[in-house]
Amino acid sequence: MVDFTLNAKERTDLGKGASRRLRRNAEMVPAIIYGGEKAPQNVSLEARELKKALENEAFFSHVIKLNVEGKKQDVLLKALQRHPAKGHVMHADLLRVVAGHEVTLQVPLHFVNEDKCVGVKKEGGIISHTMTEIEVSCLPKDLPEFLEVDMADVALGQTVHLSDVKLPKGVSSVALSHGADHDLPVANVHAARVAVDIEETDAPAAEGDEDSAE
Known part of the structure; x- marks a missing residue:
């Protein structure tokens, strides 16, 4: 079984403008951690690290060890928002894993x-x-x-x-x-669908046309 670990930083600068600056200047991806009894937490993930993890199919259905500035917690990737044209990740939703709770x-x-x-x-x-x-x-x-x-x-x-x-x-x-x-x-x-030979089906009609012409 593969182990996945991601590093994250807390994010206090919120809003669409802040997210755009984060992706452009620091090559980071904004994300949110939610679930359990704790309040939602806004974080940023390293774009290159996330991209590499996404190349493995198991990442989408695997418990991820998330390290937020030294504080570790288990999460699941719940949703991704990608750029409609370029395809790169614009935002990630991470669900907290709570022991004894089904997901x-x-x-x-x-x-x-x-x-x-x-x-x-x-x-x-x-x-x-x-x-x-x-x-x-x-x-x-x-x-x-x-x-x-x-x-x-x-x-x-x-x-x-x-x-x-x-x-x-x-x-x-x-x-x-x-x-x-x-x-x-x-x-x-x-x-399997059988292809119909168009030339064969057209042949009788062609002969009939010649007879009519005569």
Whole structure:
């Protein structure tokens, strides 16, 4: 399991103008820490350090050790605000981890054994993913970095639903907690579309036109 640590500084200069100056002059990213019984805390993260951490998929569903000027606390990345054109991070929301309190978070799906899928190898189908992550609820210590979806035995025409995804002990699906009507599709194996030869379909019409002309 990967350990993630970020360093942060307390931020007292607030507002949109202050955030722009922070990103431009100090190469820092404004962020807020909230949750638990403590008041929200405004901090700034080093842009380069955050960017490197975001390159690892596990960072999005992993407890992060945050060091705010020597004071350490555990947090989860709850949301990111990115620049609409350039894509760099403009703001981050960090949720405090409280021991014994469940958290809800989006966890990525890893589709395995797609090369061995029955519906593809034996029946010529194609796999389509309808989800790439699912929302789960669990204690922070039970939070999985990802969830596997085994496609090996999925036949042509079959659909894998949320209820088919195996969850670790202590982890539950938020959607399924609302009832069977929320058992949404995750992936399916469907038939490949057959291309129609336009020239062949046009041929009879062309012959008919010649007969008419004669």
